[in-house]
Amino acid sequence: MTKIEPLGAVRERVLAALRQEIIAGRLRPGDRLVERELAERFGVSRVPVREAIRALVAEGFVHFESARRTVVRRLTRADVRELFELREALEVYAAGLAASRATEEGLAELRHLLDKAAAATEAGDAETITDVNTRLHDGILAMAGNSLLISVMEPVDGRLRWLTRQNEEWPQLLAEHRQLYDAIASGDPDRARAHALRHVQANYRSTVRHLFGDTEEPG
Known part of the structure; x- marks a missing residue:
């Protein structure tokens, strides 16, 4: 007897797959x-697809260009700036707690x-780099214990992962993460916060350069 998968x-499942396709x-x-x-691609009815698309709109990944046309959003300068302002406020604080x-x-x-x-940086594996870097930041958040x-x-976790994927300066990103780890491992909250701030600001400049072809200072 075939088990029927609940609609939710x-x-x-559709939402997670589409979100990952956008991030990647x-x-x-x-x-x-x-x-x-x-619906045809996933082998499901249109109802869960419609609900997944609405969730993606709420998460900021897609938007309705018209009543009949839904497309993946283009990140604007305002999107990038606001997300990095949030990162600066919360990740810097988390790094201090983690230390x-x-x-x-x-x-x-x-x-x-x-x-x-x-290993992923050496192989040029963008999807694994994005996944591992997300898990690294999740690990720091978990260590903060808040x-x-x-x-x-x-x-905003999904949009932050999407944003991280825009930064393709992977060796630099790896070096920054190693420095951030050393600062947290030192047990010095001030040092950890300082490295986290430099990391977020450097990532902001790299992302703006990749998306818009120029640089802009955060804040």
């Missing part, structure tokens, strides 16, 4: 999302992720 589970760049800004085509609350187990996990990031901070970051 189908919606979440397989669905690019301006690409159209057509309910009928997506004061770090455990050997947590630090070992960060070292493991840095090793994976180094559940409210995690809940505040959660609604």
Whole structure:
């Protein structure tokens, strides 16, 4: 007897797949999302596809150009600036907390992720780099030990991953993450916050350069 997948589970599966395709760049800004085509591709009805698209609109990945046309959003300068302002406020704070609350187990996990990031950087594997770097920042948030901070970051986590994917200066990104790890491992909150701030600001400049062909100072 074939088990019927609940509608909510189908919606979440389609949503997760489409979100990852956007983050990875397989669905690019301006690409159209057509309910009928997506339903056929995923082998589902149009209802969970429609709900997944609405969720992507709410998350800021796609928008309705018209009543019948839904496309992947193009990141604007305002989008990038606002997301990085949020990163600067929250990730710098999280780094300071992580430095004061770090455990050997947590630090070992960060070292493991840095090793994976180094291997992916050497291989030029963009999707793995994005995934591992996201897990690295998630690990720092977890080490900060503040559940409210995690809940505040959660609604924009996908867009932050999408933004991270725009920065293709991978060796520099790896070097910054290693420096950030060293600062957190030192147990010095001021040092950790200073490195986190430099990292966010450098990432901002790299992202603006990649998306718009020029540089702009954050803040």
